[in-house]
Amino acid sequence: MQSQWGIMHGTHTTPVGRVRDGALDLLKWLALLSMVLDHLRYVGLSLDGLYVPGRLAFPWFCLAIAANLHRTRNAVVTGHWRYLGWLLLFSVISEVPYRMFIDDADTLNVLPTLALGLLVARGWQQKALIDRGLALIALILGAVFSSQLMFGFFGVLLPLAMLLVFRRPWYFSVLPGWVCVAANQWQILLNSGSVVALTGLVACLIAPLAGLMLLQYAKNVSPPAMRRWAYALYPLHFLLLLLLRKALA
Template structure:
């Protein structure tokens, strides 16, 4: 994994860029087509999580990872609600935190880990409507971990899970009617895990700036920056 560190950072930067592009649709510009690259963000963040777990295993670092996710899920909720005045769900970090508990339990066959995973799955099932990407979004990091070192065609499994996590009736209905953006979004969900795995396996010689703990602050910060842009453009 050491030679893939640069590729992993590139994956994280790419996921962040895809997320920002997706949220640009809410700034006031007529850029609905950005919905398609925006579908890459969440599965790539899940793949980055799986890559970290595959590298470090169920070590103490995964607990620190969970702590940072929980901290910034709370910090991010206020700017998230400023940017989306009436959001249907919480911000994405609680989904990732629950997904981390589930994926980590797969690596740790202990009673404590399995109980935490069951608790995370129960929360995901009970509050699926309040979680961004719902119950299947919580399962996606585990699906990524299961195929991480397998041949590329196994990436279709997390692709299907990603599709299930994006099961908005409007999206499927629009795709059925032939809407190009909706069809592109569905294809992006299906093939995002495969594209991410290709990047991790082929871009090892690229060394972008390392994403360290300070990068957690980029999530709430980007909401505030885009909110300022929206106010200026209004």
Template sequence: MHVTIHKTMHKTMHLKQRDGALDLLKWLALLSMVLDHLRYVGYSADLLYVPGRLAFPWFCLAMAANLARVRAPTTGGQWRYLGWLLLFSALSEIPYRMYIPDPDTLNVLPTLALGLLVARGWQQPVLASRLLAAGALLLAALFSQRLMFGFFGVLLPLAILLVIRRPWYFALLPGLVCLAANQWQVLYYSVRLGNQVAMAAVATCLIAPWLGLFLLRHAEGVKPPPMRRWAYALYPVHFLVLLALRQALA
């Protein structure tokens, strides 16, 4: 009887810990990413660049939210998190290069993996975490041109983690980091030329962290399908699906 009650209580606590708003954020980030990559299917769809600017900051926000809500994360859980990112970084690189024309960076998962190390190094004041964070920052600085979203992309999870429990106006800080990660020089030049897509993209980068935080704080009661570890496979798979679509439309 005692064992049954204990199992029931454990299951109930586990269900309560599931954050529907966080799952919704992840699904919307995935949708934004797919919309962004639809630009390479073969039709002129530059406008999709704008909603695509939401994907990376919202994935970084999801990472920061997971780190912020775990007060004392287990070492094994931390390594598994990093391990899944590194595994699918490797598995995704070939589909990424098959689909994206002439890529000049790695896929986005190495950036997220380094960002995780940096954010966790700040969160956990122990020597091993700090050394890993320092190493991640050094790699980001040395290979910024090879990382999608560059050095500032690696800093974005930490920037969001720093403000995740603060008032909404603090979200301007990660908004600026997000803009810097999105080739702001090119966007700024295009804005000066009057390009409306670039203007909308700049605005989206600036408000993306705030929009994500607003969603996490106010989308109470939503129950989308939970996004679990299998969702990592959606990253390489979506490249293959879009590649097949492009070939079918050719």
């Protein structure tokens, strides 16, 4: 394996917004699939084993954020504000379907965590005062409201940890791997000692490396482009799974 990821050394400054990255689209689709598999555990069937592939969803969404920031680091910044706006909008839209499906939810849905993580990662990448200020606010919010955020404070840090790996040798993926482990209640999983829990921890640890390998070696794939309409899939999948649970009851 090469000592450096090829995707980390682009030096062109040509706008990249119109160029689809097939590997990145594939990563997003696989993250979505992992999330759906994870949530299938709540439809009333004995599907506890789906917890393991479900651990890939959040780190791969964070990696997608980091990859978008890296690809557009020299592009017009308005795209990043639109990105944040869509995350915030669907954070609100998704909360009711999320709580309808997860009856005992004790955190917000995952999108607020991703929105704060985007601000933190962008604040590290950009030197503008507004970006650094928003990143600091996001860090403070992540720390103060860690128990209300899905994946907590370490979840807010994960997009930044992913972004840092883009300019490092492949083995640096252990950094976001450990951040991902910390974001997934590792103490509870470790104390559980079950095969599913321990395998889930391993999945958290290797998810960043697996995602980076996919971005590196799946450049020739051409999955359907995941555009803005894909945000609606998040609240929609909760409603569809809720209907499935009622049908199986």
